[in-house]
Amino acid sequence: MYKIIEREQLTETIFKMVVSAKRIAKSCKPGQFIIAKIDEKGERIPLTICDYDREAGTITIVFMAIGASTYRMSSLMAGDSFRDFTGPLGQPSEFVTDPIDEVKKRKYLFVAGGVGTAPVLPQIKWLKENGIEADVIIGAKTKELVILEDEFKKYSGNLYITTDDGSYGRSGMVTDTIKYLIEEEKKNYDVCVAIGPMIMMKFVCLLTKNYDLPTIVSLNPIMVDGTGMCGACRVTVGGEVKFACVDGPEFDGHKVDFDQAMQRQTLYKSEEGRAYLKAKEGDTHHGGCGNCN
Ligand code: NAD
Ligand code: FES
Numbered sequence: 001m002y003k004i005i006e007r008e009q010l011t012e013t014i015f016k017m018v019v020s021a022k023r024i025a026k027s028c029k030p031g032q033f034i035i036a037k038i039d040e041k042g043e044r045i046p047l048t049i050c051d052y053d054r055e056a057g058t059i060t061i062v063f064m065a066i067g068a069s070t071y072r073m074s075s076l077m078a079g080d081s082f083r084d085f086t087g088p089l090g091q092p093s094e095f096v097t098d099p100i101d102e103v104k105k106r107k108y109l110f111v112a113g114g115v116g117t118a119p120v121l122p123q124i125k126w127l128k129e130n131g132i133e134a135d136v137i138i139g140a141k142t143k144e145l146v147i148l149e150d151e152f153k154k155y156s157g158n159l160y161i162t163t164d165d166g167s168y169g170r171s172g173m174v175t176d177t178i179k180y181l182i183e184e185e186k187k188n189y190d191v192c193v194a195i196g197p198m199i200m201m202k203f204v205c206l207l208t209k210n211y212d213l214p215t216i217v218s219l220n221p222i223m224v225d226g227t228g229m230c231g232a233c234r235v236t237v238g239g240e241v242k243f244a245c246v247d248g249p250e251f252d253g254h255k256v257d258f259d260q261a262m263q264r265q266t267l268y269k270s271e272e273g274r275a276y277l278k279a280k281e282g283d284t285h286h287g288g289c290g291n292c293n
Contacts, residue, residue, distance in 0.1 A: 113196020
């Protein structure tokens with residue numbers, strides 16, 4: 001059992017929990033995810049790690065209550081426990097394994113959208129601990145939906161907050177601020193990391209392609225069971241079939257076929273859609289556990 005040490009409601013539908021998970025806290029790296037399961041019958045919920053404390057042995061997760069399972073999860077309180085809390089899973093962010101001298105030479109721009117702001121935090125924290133201050137754009141629909149602002153102030157270089165309705169910070173979508181920074185402020189970035197809803201990551205990539213700005217995206221939103229077996233997170237990257245939960249979650253955004261991934265995401269929600277994908281994609285519709293036959 002994995003005890004919830006702290007629970008905080010960040011917005012009407014977004015919740016933050018600090019969970020005791022010593023083994024994961026000891027070895028996890030930015031970019032990786034965990035799978036939470038409330039009880040034996042509960043669904044597996046893959047969530048990118050939002051923070052970790054190696055000494056206290058805790059992992060912080062942030063999630064939006066949007067379905068039956070995440071809604072149930074939001075009703076758990078400090079003192080309650082998860083039945084399973086598995087991880088760390090997936091590949092760490094590229095800069096963690098790249099030579100640090102190379103990473104230090106790069107100018108990073110992070111683009112964090114909505115609840116996808118949370119997984120950006122361990123990345124900029126890791127960079128700051130290694131002497132690198134990244135510029136960050138946080139985008140949210142309204143002022144009430146901006147999360148983790150104080151934490152970001154601590155770890156980012158320049159922080160730009162933008163709201164779709166202009167109720168806080170700059171007005172407009174994250175792409176407007178990217179354009180402003182590059183075209184008007186004449187900022188030169190070497191790498192952009194965009195984490196948020198699929199539609200945001202698609203439009204960030206369309207824009208950064210025009211600037212020849214390499215862009216990494218995190219495809220956590222298309223994961224379902226996080227095991228490489230359900231097939232939900234199958235995605236074409238540079239013409240090759242990949243699975244976000246095994247090969248990712250982070251990929252070169254300029255090579256991701258977003259339209260196909262978003263169409264599959266919609267189809268995967270119904271039984272009929274899943275049967276269609278299975279018929280269309282054959283054995284490659286899932287991650288190839290080898291047990292189907
Ligand atoms: P949202 O819809 O409020 O969007 C956040 C920001 O993204 C907006 O404020 C806007 O600036 C930008 N954006 C949205 N559409 C855009 C477009 N067409 N062009 C340019 N910019 C655009 O976000 P939300 O409701 O908090 O998002 C929830 C989604 O985030 C869920 O789908 C969830 O799966 C996903 N998510 C992603 C990750 C990840 O690792 N990528 C992690 C957690 C959650
Ligand atoms: Fe099921 Fe990746 S989430 S195969």
